[in-house]
Amino acid sequence: MLDLAIKGELLNACKKYAEQRLATATQAMHHAQQAANEEGKSSAGDKYETGRAMAQIERDKAAQQAQEALKLKQALDHLDGLHHHQKVTTGSVVATAHYNFYIAIGAGKMTVSGLDFIVVGPGSPLGKSLMGLTVNDAFTFNNQHHKILQVL
Missing domain, CATH: 1.20.20 (F1FO ATP Synthase)
Structure with missing residues (x-):
């Protein structure tokens, strides 16, 4: 986690x-x-x-x-790195079994503290599909279905 x-x-x-x-x-x-x-x-x-x-x-x-x-x-x-989100919004970190996402800007893959993250903008297709989702919600990325395990 x-x-x-x-x-x-x-x-x-x-x-x-x-x-x-x-x-x-x-x-x-x-x-x-x-x-x-x-x-x-x-x-x-x-x-x-x-x-x-x-x-x-x-x-x-x-x-x-x-x-x-x-x-x-x-x-x-305009982002706050200390606020915990219940739903995915701009500034959220989203964890799934296979990927970690950060909804901020379109920056691609980043490694932070030894963990890989896909950093996407909220207006990107992936960002839009994640917005508003919560823990246990599902979405599709790379033709695979994913379940959200954690939202920060």
Whole structure:
């Protein structure tokens, strides 16, 4: 059985994940901007414009990724790692015989305290199917039927 302390550890791991994504996107944005600034005028004017345009596209992609990472961070800031839930909701930890889930953000598989968790957003198909369920309720994941053993 999982204890309530795992929720705080999962929340912290998700925050680190979001911060890492934000830092990576910010760094990529900075590098793309530098590349655009350093693109020198050559005798072939079209080559200069193409190089700047490509760098601008890369910068815009990185800016969008940074914005998405910031949204993840903001969503996590609203979660409480200490509250015990009776029904599955955003911030819940769900245990089954085969999988452990954390309903927070779409981060995929994470290992915390030696345990594997599938971290999903509440708006994902799996997240939506889990929302509102309680202990002993059943759901389908990976074409397998699962029974909820614990909700934190």
